[in-house]
Amino acid sequence: MDETLLAALLGAVQGALEWLPVSSEGALALARTAVGDTALEATQFALFLHVGTAFAATVYYRADVRDLLGDVREWRPETAFAPAGADLSFVVLAMTTSFATGGIAYLSLEELVSTLSGGAFVALIGALLVATGLIQYVAEGSGGRRADPDAVDAVLVGALQGLAILPGVSRSGTTVSALLLRGHDGEGSLRLSFLLSIPAALAAGVLVLVETGLPGIEPVAAVVALAVSAVVGYLTVGTLVALVRRLAFWAVCTAFGLLAVASGLAIAVV
Numbered sequence: 001m002d003e004t005l006l007a008a009l010l011g012a013v014q015g016a017l018e019w020l021p022v023s024s025e026g027a028l029a030l031a032r033t034a035v036g037d038t039a040l041e042a043t044q045f046a047l048f049l050h051v052g053t054a055f056a057a058t059v060y061y062r063a064d065v066r067d068l069l070g071d072v073r074e075w076r077p078e079t080a081f082a083p084a085g086a087d088l089s090f091v092v093l094a095m096t097t098s099f100a101t102g103g104i105a106y107l108s109l110e111e112l113v114s115t116l117s118g119g120a121f122v123a124l125i126g127a128l129l130v131a132t133g134l135i136q137y138v139a140e141g142s143g144g145r146r147a148d149p150d151a152v153d154a155v156l157v158g159a160l161q162g163l164a165i166l167p168g169v170s171r172s173g174t175t176v177s178a179l180l181l182r183g184h185d186g187e188g189s190l191r192l193s194f195l196l197s198i199p200a201a202l203a204a205g206v207l208v209l210v211e212t213g214l215p216g217i218e219p220v221a222a223v224v225a226l227a228v229s230a231v232v233g234y235l236t237v238g239t240l241v242a243l244v245r246r247l248a249f250w251a252v253c254t255a256f257g258l259l260a261v262a263s264g265l266a267i268a269v270v
Helices: 003-017 024-034 039-060 062-071 086-107 115-139 151-163 171-181 186-212 219-246 249-269
Strands: none
Touching (some): 003 024, 003 219, 024 039, 062 186, 086 186, 115 249, 151 171, 151 186, 171 186, 171 249
8 A cells, every 4th residue: 555545544543543442552553563564663653643633632722721831820839739720730740640651661662562461451441431431320410520630630640641652552541531530520531631642642752753763654654644643633522522512421431431342352352
């Protein structure tokens, strides 16, 4: 297949799957290994392509990003998780934790790359999402949902996001599940997870470029892949958020959990 066409197709896959509780990185890694890349090269390409969806999230949540940047001047340690600065503190602390866990995982990447273990992890996250959806159904209408994140949220979500550098581990699935189980509502969990994806994806892409350059792809094809992932990512994140606003989130969560279980089992079998 023509390299540019393949790059466009993989960009579309990244854009469509990034927000779902399945591993876009795992799917891309499987596709690249099928055309002759080593597992490590395929994983590096998948990490690089996350830059496109980071751009999509930045554009979609541009007002939130602007607010976060505006909060920097007013931020004070003693009021770090007060409502006015909670989102900024969450992103900074979660990213610090992600760099620690993700750095360790990346250094061990060559040994840890395994579609079997990744598939099992995706299936486990899917089961967690199904359970969370059922809990949401039971608790629906009880009120008392949390609005602002705290330090425990940041450390927990940051650690899980760091592990998502491994193929087969769903970043959105793990982080959204953790936030839901910590008491945040559906749309709020998606928002925090996707805001956190911006610096994480950019950092992963920069790490790959610094270490290896363009991961097994020509410059023109790389630009095409990033552009397609950004456009498709922007369209699909808007669709997902609109879906969550219209439907009971327990149903969305349960459906995505079943999708993740099926995806994880498929990866494990392959």
